[in-house]
Amino acid sequence: MGTKYRLWMATAAIIGVLCAGAAAFAASSEAGRQVSVPPPPMGWSSWNSFSNIISAEIATQQARAMVSNGMKDAGYRYINIDEGWWLGARDAEGNIVVDEKAWPALAPGEKPGDMANIVRFIHSQGLKAGIYTDAGKDGCSMYPDLGPKVFNTGSEGHYEQDFLQFARWGFDYVKVDWCGGDKENLDPAVQYAEIARAIGRAEKITGQRLYFSLCEWGKQSPWTWAPHVGGAPADIWRTSGDIVDPIVAGHEHADRKAGFDKMLGNFDQGIHPEAQHTGFYNDPDMMVIGMPGLTEAQNRVHMSLWAISGAPLLVGADLAKLSPEILSMLTNKAVLAIDQDPLGLQAVKVAEPEKGVQVWSKFLSDAGTRAVLLLNRTPAESDVILTSADLGFSDHAPATIRDVWSSKDLDSFTGSWSGRVPASDAVLLLVKGTDLPSTAYKPEKGEQNQGSCRTCELSFAHVSARTPWSRIQIAYRNSGSAPQYAELRINGQGPTRIAFPPAGTGRGEISILGRLDRPGAANVLTFSSPSDLTPVLEAITVE
Numbered sequence: 115m116g117t118k119y120r121l122w123m124a125t126a127a128i129i130g131v132l133c134a135g136a137a138a139f140a141a142s143s144e145a146g147r148q149v150s151v152p153p154p155p156m157g158w159s160s161w162n163s164f165s166n167i168i169s170a171e172i173a174t175q176q177a178r179a180m181v182s183n184g185m186k187d188a189g190y191r192y193i194n195i196d197e198g199w200w201l202g203a204r205d206a207e208g209n210i211v212v213d214e215k216a217w218p219a220l221a222p223g224e225k226p227g228d229m230a231n232i233v234r235f236i237h238s239q240g241l242k243a244g245i246y247t248d249a250g251k252d253g254c255s256m257y258p259d260l261g262p263k264v265f266n267t268g269s270e271g272h273y274e275q276d277f278l279q280f281a282r283w284g285f286d287y288v289k290v291d292w293c294g295g296d297k298e299n300l301d302p303a304v305q306y307a308e309i310a311r312a313i314g315r316a317e318k319i320t321g322q323r324l325y326f327s328l329c330e331w332g333k334q335s336p337w338t339w340a341p342h343v344g345g346a347p348a349d350i351w352r353t354s355g356d357i358v359d360p361i362v363a364g365h366e367h368a369d370r371k372a373g374f375d376k377m378l379g380n381f382d383q384g385i386h387p388e389a390q391h392t393g394f395y396n397d398p399d400m401m402v403i404g405m406p407g408l409t410e411a412q413n414r415v416h417m418s419l420w421a422i423s424g425a426p427l428l429v430g431a432d433l434a435k436l437s438p439e440i441l442s443m444l445t446n447k448a449v450l451a452i453d454q455d456p457l458g459l460q461a462v463k464v465a466e467p468e469k470g471v472q473v474w475s476k477f478l479s480d481a482g483t484r485a486v487l488l489l490n491r492t493p494a495e496s497d498v499i500l501t502s503a504d505l506g507f508s509d510h511a512p513a514t515i516r517d518v519w520s521s522k523d524l525d526s527f528t529g530s531w532s533g534r535v536p537a538s539d540a541v542l543l544l545v546k547g548t549d550l551p552s553t554a555y556k557p558e559k560g561e562q563n564q565g566s567c568r569t570c571e572l573s574f575a576h577v578s579a580r581t582p583w584s585r586i587q588i589a590y591r592n593s594g595s596a597p598q599y600a601e602l603r604i605n606g607q608g609p610t611r612i613a614f615p616p617a618g619t620g621r622g623e624i625s626i627l628g629r630l631d632r633p634g635a636a637n638v639l640t641f642s643s644p645s646d647l648t649p650v651l652e653a654i655t656v657e
Contacts, residue, residue, distance in 0.1 A: 146589040146623035146653070148479060149615050150456035152393040154350065154426040155287070155325065157192025157244070158185075159400045162358050162370060162430025165260035166198025169216040170232050177239045179433035186240060188445035189454065192287055193236050194244030194428065197254045199229070202266030208275055233284040244287030244325075245280050249305045250294020257293070268294035270305075273312040281322040288313070289327040302330045303339045310344030327397065327426075331355050337389035337396060341611040342599050350397040350426050354383035357399040358430070372402030374412045374538070378491065381419045387583060388604075390424060390460040391626040392613040397426050404431035404440040411539055414519060415489075417443050418542040421453040422461040422476050422487045448518045449542070452476065452485040457625050461487065462583040464504040471496045471535075475505050477585050477625065478544075482507070485518075486543040490535040500545070501530045506581060506657060507547030518542040550580065552655060570643050572651065577637040579630035579656055586628045586639075589653035592617050600643035600651070604628045614649035621652060630656065 158176055160168040177193045180186050203211040214226035224231045229245070236243040247253065248268030255264035269276040269290075280288055295305055306328055313324050328343070328351040330336050340351040357380050358370045384398030401420060403413045420427060429444065436444070443449075461476035470491035475484045484505050488498045502509040515524040515531060519542055525531070535541050592598050597613045612626060630637040641651060 146587075146621040147617065148456070149617055149622040149624055150479075151391070151458040151613070151615060151624065152349070153454040153456065153458065154395045154424055155192055156188075156190045156427040156450075156454075157194055157242070157429070158190065158433055159192075159194040159196055159244070159289075159428045159430055160198075161196035161356075162400050162402060162405065163432045164196075164198075165370075166196075166255045166264065167261040168195055168198045170218060170220065170235075173232055174220070174235055176433045177236050177241055179436075180241060181239050183433065183436065183441055184445055185429075185433070185441070188447070189450060190427070190429070190444075191242045192244050192428070193241050194246070194287060194289065195232070196246045196289065197248075197267065197291065198261055198264075199246065200267050201264050202255075204266075204272075208272055210276065210279060228283075229285075230283045237284065242286040243284065244289065244327075245283075245285045246289045246291065247276060247280075248291045248294040249302070249309060250292070250296070250298050250300060252294035252297060254291055254293040256297075269309075270294060270298075270300075273309055274315060277309070277312045277324065278316040278319060281316040281320040281324055284322065286323065287325040287327065289329055291329045292331060292333075295330075296333070302334050302336065303343065306330070306336075306340065306348065307344030310346040310348060314344075314346040325349050328352065329397075332383055337386040338608050341389060341394040342613070349393065350395045352397045352399060353386065354380045354398055357402055358405070370405060371407035372405045373407060374415075377402060377408075377412075377416050377419075381423065384423055384425060385460065385462075387460040387462050387627040388607075388610050388629060391458055391610070392615070392624050393458060394611075394613070395424060395426060395458075396460065398423065400428045400430035402430055403443060404429070404436050410439060411536075413440060414443060415538075415540045417446075417449060418487055418519075418540050419489075421449045422474050422485055422542070424453055424455070424458065424460045424476070427453060446519070448521065448544070452478070452518070452542075452544075455479055455485075459585070459625060459627055461485070462627065464581070464583075465501070467499060468492075468496070471498055473498065473500060473504055477627075480546075482547055482549050484545050484547075486545050488533055488535045488541040488543070490537060490539055493537050495534060495536050497532050497534050498541075499530055499532050500527075500543075502528075502547060505545060505547060506550060507545075508550055511548035513545055513547030516544045518544055549657070552657075571640060572642075573638060573640040574654070575638045576635040577630065577639060577656060578635040579637065582629055582631045584628055584630045585657040586626050587623050587655040587657070588612070588614075588626070588651060589621050589623050589655075590614050590617065591621055591650040591652065593619055598643075598649040600641050600649060602626070602628070603640045603642075604630065605632055605638055628656070 212227040233243045250268045251270045253267035328348040332353040336351040340348040380398040384396045457479045461474040464475045465473040472489045474487040509529040601609045
């Protein structure tokens, strides 16, 4: 467990009484219910294998393959059509004009060139459909790759029109790239806020939810501003450049190759645990598992890294060409459970006993359980020591270990355990131990949240933690039908925006990770929110 801080927010007339009574509330018998947050998406995206030569023929083939090869049964849902579906033409009213040959009618009564055709087909397979655009005037087809060079495939100047069209076509997901925005030197925080508002308007008009994938490549640190950008959620945001490099290959399809070092680099750039929580996710890009260039062991390491970091699992390989070994990796239930864990948190590095030999730990929803990755980036085999202290466990109580990929239980340990990791490889573990006990604190200062404060705020000072990265559990009330939002600052660091999902009539709990790096009891946590969006916060527990 950890260090427990009790927090009350009420009317100004009684805030002092409630602050004084926080210790008494700590003994309350009412338990909070852990609220499951939306997991990262699982599916397929066209870019890595097909670049901008995507068509209805390719999309239907991939949808059928996802159903027939067992990926749908394992939880994969999205068939995402990336750049190249549109050649940049608009009609006199500014509506997107689609190539009828590439996107023909797929059933009787359908009209060629109507993207609703492919959506209906994907939905008929029990899957969800994704579409692509750019925040600027141009999309990424303006750069040579597998297909032709095409301009004007971005949505700048047509945000409300295009996102409303995507929703009316029935798409469930939209990826918004940054090639045009980067070319024009636009401000991504401004542009994506406008896009978020356009998506919100389209959803309100049509009732169709558009999952928002923001693809700014991490150039302007989107993890600091993308959550709840423009008053609406950017569900995932890219943290790095493309995981595969473009290939200049004329107009013919050519197999791209994946690089192990490039994949490791994308993983590193995707670690921003302070921003990944409550349904928001860092996106290190589409996976390259099953593409040419990686060995079987490297594919397994790749899958382990994306799972431990809670990354979106969007396969970039051709689903019709996956080997049985690759399919087994992609559909491993225990590995998928780590990625899809309902806490929605990301792993943090808890130890690096020697350069390139690392221990990564991820909080899981099952109490006293961590997913642990022993990662050896060096060219030599290495013994890695795992300690209870690294994981926030009592070093006086036994812990159990299970090797996730082999499905084998290993020796239990008390205090520490040593495992051998081959060169340039990793070992993925599930470790169950005993959480350390918690201590209660009361808030230092706060302002009521019943509608009269301009910005409601409540702070905890003199907070201590056993490790720099700590899990913060927040108990709250939200009896409405939509998420509410608040902002948290820790020790003056940049804020993180937190979503508080509907929790019914009782208390809900959500979890985030915070960096409490001041020594002793010197950390300060401050929550704030506009009065019209304020959830009722009741308690926090810092582990």
